Amino acid sequence: MTSNKALFLDRDGVINHRIIGGYVRTPEEFVLHSDIIPLLQAARKAGYLLILISNQQGVGKGLMSPQDLEFVHEYMQNLLAAKLNGRGLDDIRVCTDLDESHSPRRKPAPGMLLEAISEHHLDPSQCWFLGDATTDAQAGRAAGVKTALIGKFLPTEADVVIPDHAGTKVLIDLL
Numbered sequence: 017m018t019s020n021k022a023l024f025l026d027r028d029g030v031i032n033h034r035i036i037g038g039y040v041r042t043p044e045e046f047v048l049h050s051d052i053i054p055l056l057q058a059a060r061k062a063g064y065l066l067i068l069i070s071n072q073q074g075v076g077k078g079l080m081s082p083q084d085l086e087f088v089h090e091y092m093q094n095l096l097a098a099k100l101n102g103r104g105l106d107d108i109r110v111c112t113d114l115d116e117s118h119s120p121r122r123k124p125a126p127g128m129l130l131e132a133i134s135e136h137h138l139d140p141s142q143c144w145f146l147g148d149a150t151t152d153a154q155a156g157r158a159a160g161v162k163t164a165l166i167g168k169f170l171p172t173e174a175d176v177v178i179p180d181h182a183g184t185k186v187l188i189d190l191l
């Protein structure tokens with residue numbers, strides 16, 4: 017299937033529950049936000065690729081290994097595949113660089129988004145990035161994609177601000 021648009025998704029606080037002040041290091045610690053599923057289903061049906069864009073500096077800090085992260089993502093993909101006709105997310109992009117590294121990939125920098133846009137031949141103006149931090153919206157805007165944030169944000173911080181996960185259904189009408 018060819019597609020020129022994607023729904024980019026932050027992971028922690030969007031697909032799964034955030035661990036405040038910590039990292040999801042094992043599949044047991046990965047708790048899905050099931051209210052996000054209708055949006056993922058609708059986006060796929062509308063021809064959007066589903067692409068994860070996630071900072072994971074727990075790896076860079078040595079608190080977990082790259083293999084730990086792979087196990088978590090394998091678990092996430094199995095969970096999502098069960099809800100999405102057998103296919104999980106279409107692409108997973110992570111940045112394990114540390115905050116102080118000024119990495120061109122680590123959000124708020126747009127590097128991961130730009131890579132995905134190039135590799136998947138996406139039209140940024142047709143894409144959305146859904147996150148739960150101002151750094152997600154900053155990365156999205158720098159990459160030229162539409163932005164949506166879940167949580168308490170100013171209306172100016174993203175194109176769409178959604179109070180909670182149940183509210184992500186409003187995005188379905190905008191796809």
Ligand SMILES: [Mg+2]
Nearest residue numbers: 026028029148
């Ligand atoms: Mg997040």
